[in-house]
Amino acid sequence: MIYCKPCTDPVSPHDGQRILIGSVLQQDLCSDVLAIDMQLEALAPSNELIQWMAQHADQPEAFRRSYIQQLSTQPEHWLILLDYVRNGNLTLLCGSSSQLFYLEILAGFLEDELENWQEASSPVCYADLNRLN
Structure with a gap:
């Protein structure tokens, strides 16, 4: 499960890995x-x-498409997040509640990628390879 919330929200036992996306403006x-x-x-x-x-x-839809395009070019940064989701909960954090909209886009992107990776590793994908043996 992927949760999205501002980093100043209280920690929950259901949060799992807590990942700050971006930076926090409050230096203290x-x-x-x-x-x-x-x-x-x-x-x-x-x-x-x-x-x-x-x-x-x-x-907002044009922003979503552009942001997803940006994310698509950076798998080295988000692949680890798929591992966190496979193994438990993931909480994406942002500096303020006004930034939640892009965390929700990122969460949807990660869920889609996780589904794609799970489909790619299914036995059906390897059926042709099994016939070669």
Whole structure:
């Protein structure tokens, strides 16, 4: 299960791995206080994409497509998150509740990728290989 919440929300026993996506603006908050297991700034939308969204708030679907395209080019940053989801819960954290919208996009992307990876490793995918033996 993937949860999305601001990093200042209370820790829950159901959180599993707590991953901060992006950065926290409050410099006085440290990872110990926030109970963050890992920080992945590279998975946050690019500054250009955030600026574009601020100017085109009426086009959330275009933002979603662009963000997913950005994520698609960075599997080295999100593949580990699939392992966390396979083995338990994952909580994606952001600096403020106004950033939850992109965590929800990331969570959907990860769920789709997890489904794709599970389908790729199914016995049906290897049926032709079994006939060769």
